[in-house]
Amino acid sequence: MIKQKLTLAVAATFVLAGAAHAQSARDYISIVGSSTVYPFSTAVAEQFGKGSSFKTPKVESTGTGGGFKLFCGGVGVQHPDISNASRAIKKSEIETCAKNGVKDIVEVNIGFDGIVVASSKKTKPMPLTIKDIWLALAKEIPDPATGKLVTNTLKTWKDVNPELPANKIEVLGPPPTSGTRDAFVELVMDVGCKEFAAIKELEKTDEKKAKAVCATVREDGAYIEAGENDNLIVNKLVANPNALGIFGFSFLEENLDKIQGEAVNGVEPDFENIASGKYPVSRPLFFYVKKAHVGVIPGIKEFIAEFTSEKAAGNEGYLAGKGLIPLPADQRKQVAADANALKTLAP
């Protein structure tokens, strides 16, 4: 039996080794990364495939971190050419990249994604502030009387802010593995907590502790991790008019008949407000290109040109139709020029 197995194993090895040679020439662009950028990247990939003589790129939805892990794996056809990201590349990731020989990376900012706090149309809109949201969702909050940190036991929005209705605090949002959650923590939780004097004091004495207090979301059922699927959150909001949901702007735009976005700090989450930067909860989206692959894998330069063209990323481009908030015009021009010149990240 051992002999038989060995023969099989050897035969399999030969088959695999033979197959490996077939890969030595890849004639399509391989893209990995963020599931937030996926809907935009795929739209560009499709247009690019249709409008050029190149093959349609392959776009994998691996998440931002997973994408960089693959992207920084090395140089060569078996590694992806482009990584999408819903945040800027981290220093540690650049180092990993460099260690594996991926030295020249081109960063392209493609636009913004707004993160909205939304509720069912059946309820009255509830204008929130970033401070309210933090107070409702943080695990530990400063006691209003003493300023000492206590476990968050606030039950209703009225407890948070007397001007808000007495609805139960129930927020459906992404799990910690999600890039949307990272951005939410950075843009809302980290900002909201700074409005409390007690936390500012703590920051001076114990910065690490303050950071943890800011970012830790309560686990007693007020914040419900609803999975990565934003459509699911939308459906749950419709079923439960008292709940709030946190997700990307494009899902609000597609479901305006069922849900409404809550104003944050008095700014409504709409296209104009996010584009102008007035709406406080929006994050930049990126893609990163491995310069060493330009010229090796056909079409990378042309793909960058397509992604940064006015036709795609402009104010009236097809990506805006898919829910991407374009960059301001002058920044867009600059980004396009840098990207097409393959300007690499400073090491």
Add this chain to the structure above:
Amino acid sequence: MNKPNSATVPATSGRDIKTIVNASLPRRHAAERRFRWYGLIAISLGLAFVVLMFANIIGKGYSAFWQTYVQVPISFDAAVLDPQGNRDAKAIEGADYGALVRAGLRAVFPNVQGRGELRTLYALVSSDAPQELRRTVMANPALIGATQEVWLLASATVDTFVKGNIDRTLDETERPIKDNQVAWIDKLAAAGKVEQRFNTLLFGSGDSREPEQAGIRGALMGSFYTLLVTFLLSFPIGVATAVYLEEFAPKNRWTDLIEVNINNLAAVPSIVFGLLGLAVFINFFGLPRSAPLVGGLVLSLMTLPVIIIAGRAALTSVPPSIREAALGMGASKLQMVGHHVLPLALPGMLTGSIIGMARALGESAPLLMIGMVAFIVDVPRGFMDPATVLPVQIYLWADLPERAFVERTSAAIMVLLGFMILMNGLAIVLRKRFERRW
């Protein structure tokens, strides 16, 4: 010595036993009735959930099998298509077909003015319409110069609206379709220029970011190649392993260990096989990501234990008398297995394999690790082309914001369920027709 111990057992007459039994009968009958009721409730609950699931999926998805088309008069203007007038195929292919579509729409609604309003007018038809015209003209260059009524693919928003999935009474800001678009569609519909046809694109094209152009053909072909690899690898290896372990292997601690391991492997979560596939096939052997070959290899790791266990069960069900008779007639052990035992056990093995393959068809988690959760437009044409599979396609579509993908997701689920029912049905038919009872 064997006298009944009449001193301790009270002397009971027949009548007394009858009374005792009769007294307990209603209780026992009631217990039985209760048990039957529990069973019935359990089954009807299970059936209710199945019906609910099917009703939900079919209710959401059936409309995806139809697609809206609008009829627009297109003038195949020679000045646009063939400015040189020499019928050069290359020039005709590169012509601006979008201009023909736009001119056609403007001809239907000559009063539409202004850039913004024209944009909403052009948005009535799919962005694939120019490509459609290009294909028509390339196939029939004689059209150049003529004017013809052409059915163009409607955009997903229009399609959703025509199917009644957008409430027209809502305020314009709350629905994806604009007021003037509603008016134009109503006008076209009144003139009989809006039509619903069977959605051939759903089965004929690969994935797309435009819902009206998105299809499952790429995913179906990916599933086909992946399962083919899985079957070609796992069936022969599984059967050989089962036969060896059951018929040839000595019973000792080593074979016990192997058996325990195989049973354990059958219960390992599928994502683990994906990780293994990533480490071995992609990182070590350097096979390409997203290829059906790798997907098939990973899924065969997953199905192998299932096939081995089913195969061994089928072999044990063949009575020993068959083996003894064959050996008694002078057959060698290999002949005994090859001529008698294996043919009798094969239907059972096939049934087990088909059920294992059905499980592999519905698997998506391990494929995440090896890059098959991907947007792939071109339909794969081999084992090395990047591909995705049907359950992954469903997962990807379920995650997209566009409303029109909801019905397509359900439609893809219906197709997947159809294949599942087909495979499981095949397994039942095979078992019913060929399985021998001893």
